Amino acid sequence: MLKIIGLVSVIVCTFGGFLLAGGKVEIITHVILHALPGEGLTIMGCAVCAFMIANSPHVIKETIHYLKLITKSEAHSKEDYLELLGMLYLIFRTSKQKGWLALEAHIENPHESDIFKQFPSFYNNHHATTFLCDYLRIISLGNDDPNNLESLIDIEIETIATEKRHPGHAVQTMADGIPALGIVAAVLGVIKTMGSITEPPEVLGSMIGGALVGTFLGVWIAYGFVGPLAGAINSRAESEIKYYVCIKVALLALLNGVAPQVAVEFARKTLHHEVQPTFLEVEEATNKATSGGGTSG
16 A cells, blocks of 8 residues: 555656746646647657567566556565475474474375365465475485575575566566657657747747656656665565475474474574564464464364
8 A cells, every 4th residue: 555655656756846846837737738638648658668578478477467566575474484484393393203204295186185285375375385395305205404405495585586677677688678768759859840940939938848848757657666666566566485495494403403493493584574473473473373273263
């Protein structure tokens, strides 16, 4: 909701400031709004077309996906992380008590696992489920050197991060180019004006003002709307990456010999304060997980 309020406030502050500075309503209605359709089509039409040229269908699809989620800055809530930490604790505790072979059926068929089904937010996250089970499988096969595994996990997380950061980077690149497209629109407006040089001064003044709307729109749209949207997309992507980092920290802590309860505490400490549960909340979640209740209740 704050992002929607912010976007609306950009419009209010821009034209409110113009009017407070002595600008006339007639200039907004007769010059800016009159020139808006043509100038806007030139600027945003070219910007969107350039975006399509520069990016793959996958990046375009992911960008649209992120824009739909723009009002949620965090991909995962505190409850989601409580589920994750409770699930990790249950997995780690089972491996300590019964050995990794006891987890084989859960690792090989995670979507049929009675353990994972207790934790719906993790269970429904296909990529995270695959990520965890791949490393549990590697560990169960005897490859439990934390240094070697950390290098592999870091490489995979960096690959995931690169993919998730593409949409934000693409939108920011578009924002960087929009002011230049505003100049293109302004130049076209000047060309049109020069073609009507014999018109009276009041007509020429309106046409020149309309031409300058292109420069105004280019800078305004880039820095008031598209650039901030790119930042919001990047913030959302970083919160998705954090989920994988949380899993990584817990796994490596376990392999370094700490107890399951301490391993999930290590993971908890990596979380953003906005979604970080307290120590007592995690303890309650792990107790509920071991009693068979998951953390969804």
